[in-house]
Amino acid sequence: MSADKLVISHLSKSFHTDRGTTVALDGIELTVGENEFMALVGTSGCGKSTLLSIAAGLESHDGGRITIDGEDITEPGLDRGVVFQSYTLLPWLTAIQNVEFALHAAGKSNREARDIAQTHLELVGLQGFENAFPAELSGGMKQRVAIARALSYRPKMLLMDEPFGALDALTRHHMQELLTGIWEKHRLTVLFITHDVEEAVYLSDRVAVMTNRPGRIKTIVPIDLPRPRHYDMVATPAFQELHRTVLNAIRSESLAAASLQDALT
Secondary structure, three states, X not given: XXXXXXXXXXXEEEEEXXXXXXXXXXXXXXXXXXXXXEXXXXXXXXXXXXXXXXXXXXXXXXXXXXXXXXXEOOOOOOOEEEEEOOOOOOOOOOHHXXXXXXXXXXXXXXXXXXXXXXXXXXXXXXXXXXXXXXXXXXXHHHHHHHHHHHHHXXXXXXXXXXXXXXXXXXXXXXXXXXXXXXXXXXXXXXXXXXXXXXXXXXXXXXXXXXOOOOEOEEEEEEOOOOOOOOHHHHHXXXXXXXXXXXXXXXXHHHHHHHHHHHHHO
16 A cells, blocks of 8 residues: 545534534544555445445535545545445346446547447356346346446546445355455555455454444454455454454444433433
8 A cells, every 4th residue: 555545634524404514524533554454344324335435426515524536525426436225227228338437537538438348248257248237147146237337437536335234145245355466456545345254354444343332433444355355265263353353343333332221212
């Protein structure tokens, strides 16, 4: 890693409804380095997805600053690729057309878009399925198309919000291996949200743990496991110790939330 790619300083976000104001994020401080894989974990409702949506330019923030390469993030942009848990594919387009759609938006010609889309579908292991429609693809294959599309226009950063959360365990493991293989080959900058602590430790260089709402960064755990990563290391003492460290940080927040709830009832 070299310079910081994403810098978040004193970031705050509140939601206002007829029932009052909810502070979702309060004083977030976080940096993601160039070519770093950062996972973000925490209890449900702590603001992980809100933070990623702000980084994607899909939501505004109330205070503080968030920048990519020193430029303020105020709207969506082609410098950031976003992959959600839902596949967000256009059902009337084939796999290759879904990838081409993003490339046309980036200003690529029809020939360029076709060549780049083909290359990226091969990167995610979908050669032979270029002309399949989303309804003809499994969940894991749909997510591969979404990843190919997000990578195709060469964003500076990949933002991923529980991209494997809806997949079965075996497919999820295959997708984790695919993603870490792509990352290790191409060295992308990634901010990855997950509820799965094992997934966070397996994929990441560092894991940031958030507090209960209002969300802050509680601690950051460096993941000093060797690369390339492989699933055999999940059973090693080093992996299990890191898993325990991250899990305990989340668990302490869960216990604090439960104690507060008991005090209010």
